[in-house]
Amino acid sequence: MTDRDCERLRAVAEELALGILPGHERAEAIAHMDRCPACREHVERLTLVGDGLLALLPGSEPPAGFETRVTDVLGLNRSARRWQPRAVVSVTAAAVIALGFGFGGWAVRTAVEGPAAPPSRSAGATGSEHGLLEASLLAPDHHPVGRIFAYPGSPGWVYMSVDLGHDGPGSGSRGGDGYPGAGKVSCRLERTDGTSLRVGTFSLDDSGRGHWGAPARVAPDTVSGATLLAADGSVLATAHFDVPRNQ
Amino acid sequence: MRRLGLPLGRVPDEALLAGMATGDPEIALAFVRRFQRMVFGIAIAVVDDPQLAEDIAQQTFERAWRHAQVYDTRRGSVRTWLGTIAHNLAVDAVRARRAxxxxxxxxxxxxxxxxxxxxxxxxxxxxxxxxxxxxxxxxxxxxxxxxxxxxxxxxxxxxxxxxxxxxxxxxxxxxxxxxxxxxxxxxxxxxxx
Known part of the structure; x- marks a missing residue:
């Protein structure tokens, strides 16, 4: 890699970022970017300009029935799903497997901790749009550091966003001890019977921020909350689902 | 902190995408409803043909569903990601049809x-x-x-x-x-x- 290579890249960076660079030039430019982080960053920033241009286009409603046609094509229409459970299950399984590698490189690992307890399944909790659980993630000092969503449908899933704010505004209020450094953290679902279920591990960036989602079985009758754990097992944050019991 | 009845409109974009990828019809419908106006808007602006724009918008959601695993929150929002998919499909369609x-x-x-x-x-x-x-x-x-x-x-x-x-x-x-x-x-x- 030479300065001349970088100069040649910079001469076509705008066209590359907008996706209009002809094939052979594009191939050369991409090969250079693979070796040159500075040029890669330059082009990525120009790509944001292209994104910004698209954001100027006004929205427009598609023809009536569009959403139904899309879900039909995806095999996700509710009525179609009732008639083709096997097909949907296989598609879902593939999607779930794929999802496992999607959100920032997290790894799904399920491990039951505490007293053995079979997962409680509530027929009324599956496939319901009304069963979405939501709670704030609170640090030990009760400062909100994120949110968690848990969906008890079939299949269910868990999603959380975390911002521990290592270097953000207000981080000083948490004192000099702060939180453990960035790295692997785990999400653990807590059950009302005292058992817990670790549903996944993911990474936070240097600022203590991250998003994560994973397929997970969520039984609304027995799940009480969630805990965000550091790699050493210490508690970073907890969330409590305010779930009406014995419905 | 609450449960039950949380409007899907309040669920973050990334969570909706994750939910759609698991094959949930309700979440998929909510995802399409949230973004269809933006996606169709990009398509119709580029191709200027309602039927073709609808096809492109539909393909956009198909791709989003099939490739949710490559979506990376660090590289931009779900909205931007979907918009890019729609735009690429629209540009390809126009290039194939008109000089x-x-x-x-x-x-x-x-x-x-x-x-x-x-x-x-x-x-x-x-x-x-x-x-x-x-x-x-x-x-x-x-x-x-x-x-x-x-x-x-x-x-x-x-x-x-x-x-x-x-x-x-x-x-x-x-x-x-x-x-x-x-x-x-x-x-x-x-x-x-």
Whole structure:
């Protein structure tokens, strides 16, 4: 890699970022970017300009029935799903497997901790749009550091966003001890019977921020909350689902 | 902290995408409803054909569903990701159908739309308002070049032929316009949410 290579890249960076660079030039430019982080960053920033241009286009409603046609094509229409459970299950399984590698490189690992307890399944909790659980993630000092969503449908899933704010505004209020450094953290679902279920591990960036989602079985009758754990097992944050019991 | 009855409209975009990828019909429907206006808007702006735009919008959601695993929150929002998919599909469709992606009349009309600043648009998204203002301040020939390249996906050679200018001039107009627009993004990564 030479300065001349970088100069040649910079001469076509705008066209590359907008996706209009002809094939052979594009191939050369991409090969250079693979070796040159500075040029890669330059082009990525120009790509944001292209994104910004698209954001100027006004929205427009598609023809009536569009959403139904899309879900039909995806095999996700509710009525179609009732008639083709096997097909949907296989598609879902593939999607779930794929999802496992999607959100920032997290790894799904399920491990039951505490007293053995079979997962409680509530027929009324599956496939319901009304069963979405939501709670704030609170640090030990009760400062909100994120949110968690848990969906008890079939299949269910868990999603959380975390911002521990290592270097953000207000981080000083948490004192000099702060939180453990960035790295692997785990999400653990807590059950009302005292058992817990670790549903996944993911990474936070240097600022203590991250998003994560994973397929997970969520039984609304027995799940009480969630805990965000550091790699050493210490508690970073907890969330409590305010779930009406014995419905 | 609460449960039951949480409107899907309040669920973050990334969570909806994750939910759709698991095959849940309700979540999928909510995902499509949230983004269909944006996706169809991009498609119709590029292809100017309602039927083709609907096909492209539909393909966009199919791709999003099939490729949710490659979505990476660190590289931009779900909205931007979907918009890019829709735009790429629309540009490919136009390239396959027409030698010249845009007529002079359509280009002028789109430039008018891009430069227009209805109050609700400006209030809705500060970053978009800054970008819109920056495009409006570009010299006309640079604005035309960057819209032809960035919206219609026209190559520098196509722009030179369309405008009747040397290839080098077309490249310079694109490059100069992009340089000016880049400054409005500021030091932080821009997003559209």
């Amino acid at each position: 010249t992606p845009v007529s002079p009349e359509d280009l002028d009309a789109l430039l008018g739309v891009v430069n227009r600043t209805p109050e609700q648009w400006a209030l809705a998204d500060e970053a978009a308002a800054r970008m819109r203002a920056a495009v409006a301040e570009l010299p006309r020939e640079q604005a035309r070049a960057v819209v032809m390249a960035g919206i219609y996906g026209m190559t520098a050679r196509q722009i030179s032929e369309f405008e009747g200018i040397p290839l080098g001039t077309a490249k310079t107009r694109i490059r100069t316009a992009m340089g000016k627009l880049r400054t409005v993004l500021g030091p932080e990564r821009a997003d559209h949410d």
